[in-house]
Amino acid sequence: MLNSIETKSLSKSFGDVTAVDDISFAVKSGEIFGFLGPNGAGKSTTMMILTTLLKPTSGHAFVSGYDVVTQAKQVRQNIGYVQQETTVDEYLTGRENLLLQARLNHISKDQINKRIDEVLDLIELSDKQNDSVVTYSGGMRKRLDIAGGLLHHPKVLFLDEPTVGLDIQTRRKIWEYIKKIHIEFEMSIFLTTHYMEEADQLCDRIGIIDYGKIQVIDTPQNMKSAMGNEVITLSIQNSNSHGSFVSELNKIETINKINEDNGKLILFASKVTEAIPKIFKISSNLDIKINSISLKQPTLDDVFISYTGHEIRDDDSVFNRKREHAKMKRLRA
Ligand SMILES: Nc1ncnc2c1ncn2[C@@H]1O[C@H](COP(=O)(O)OP(=O)(O)O)[C@@H](O)[C@H]1O
Ligand SMILES: [Mg+2]
Structure with missing residues (x-):
């Protein structure tokens, strides 16, 4: 099978909130595909539809070739799902947790111990398997959770x-385990994250999702190189000529794109050595003082800003996001 996940115009609304807004994408067989987006973007809702826990409001989704609505049972047999919050029972040992999980997954009795040994070995918890989970660190609990999702050898995780x-x-360690599992089990992985570095490190392809919509899908490398070769960040003094400054900068051929964020100008340029003298010339012509100028290679952060117009922020409160969401809807209407 070519695609392990496919969605067609998938949408999900909760009352008047459109959590997932007409999403169409495909995850190729064997790929690690990630949704990168801030809190409230619609990542978990999409995942819950794909894992059959929520029904879409409209559109279609297929996992391992099965329809998530009409063939939910077949979908569940082919997937592993590791939720955001750890689901392990603190008062059981690691092994007991896996035993419980194996029974829930209807793994045959003669296979259970073999499968548990296998996943414990893979995530390197064999020597802690008989300790109760209450003694585990956050990272160990997460590893145990992931192990539980692998017991029935899912095709899509x-x-x-x-x-x-x-x-x-700990995050870096978990990334190593995810890479290892991916190779060992030859499966497709669909993950969500709001960490740029995580998407960059793990994913073959990334979909940037914001306000329930996919803004772009590409490889991390292509996303970064599409941004031009380097990023120039300019901090300038307030001035009445701000507007003319930006429009003059836009005329510089090697500057491919200009964003403004937090009062700073972010320029994506292909030939910075040519662009910088021109920037200074324009600023002196317009009598604009440059407070600082910095240069760097583009990161996925820059890509995110360029597609969404804002930074990913860890502390985005749900309240703010909801207000922004309502504003976006009005703007789109
Ligand atoms: N059960 C629900 N009832 C009402 N609104 C919900 C529910 N689940 C999610 N939402 C809303 O849908 C939007 C997307 O949420 P979610 O998919 O959890 O985003 P993410 O996982 O990207 O943080 C948010 O605005 C959230 O408040
Ligand atoms: Mg979520």
Whole structure:
């Protein structure tokens, strides 16, 4: 099969909130595909539709070739789903948790112990398997959760924000486990994240999702190179000529795109050595003072800003997002 996930004009509304808004995309067989987007973007809702836990309001979705609405049972047999919040029972041991999970997944009795040993080995928890989970660190709990999702050898693994709330060292370790599992099980992985670095490190392709809509789908590399070769960040003094400054900058041929964020101008340029003298010339002509200028290679953060017009922020409150969401809807209407 060519595609392990396919959606066609998939939408989901909760009252007047359109959480998922006419999404069409495909995840190729064997691929690690990620949804990158801020809180409230519609990532978990999409995942819950694909894992048959929510019904779409309209549109279609197929996982492993099965329709998530009319063939939900077949879909469930082919997938593993690791939720954002850990679901392990603290008062059981690691192994007991997996035993419970194996029974829930109807793994045959003669296979259970073999499968548990296999996943414990894979995520390197064998020597802690008989300790109760209450003694586990956050990272170990997450690994145990992931192990539980692998017991029945799913063809497609769903990971909803697999490293949220973990410190950076632990997150890096979890990334290594995810890469290892992906190779070992030869499966497709669909994950969601609001960490740029995570998407960059893990995904073959990324879909940037914001306000329930996919803004772009591409490889991390293509996204970054599509932005031009380098990013120039300019901080300038307030001035009445701000508008003319930006429109003059836009005329510089090697500047491909200009964004404004938090009072800073972010320029994506292909030949910075040619662009910079021109920038200074324009600023002096318009009598605009440049407070600072910095240069760097584009990151996925820059890509995100360029497609959505704002930064991904960790502390985005749901309240603010909802207000913005309502505003966007009015603007679109
Ligand atoms: N059960 C629900 N009832 C009402 N609104 C919901 C429900 N689940 C999600 N939403 C809303 O849908 C939007 C998308 O949420 P979600 O898919 O959880 O986003 P993400 O996982 O990207 O953070 C948000 O505005 C959220 O408040
Ligand atoms: Mg979520």
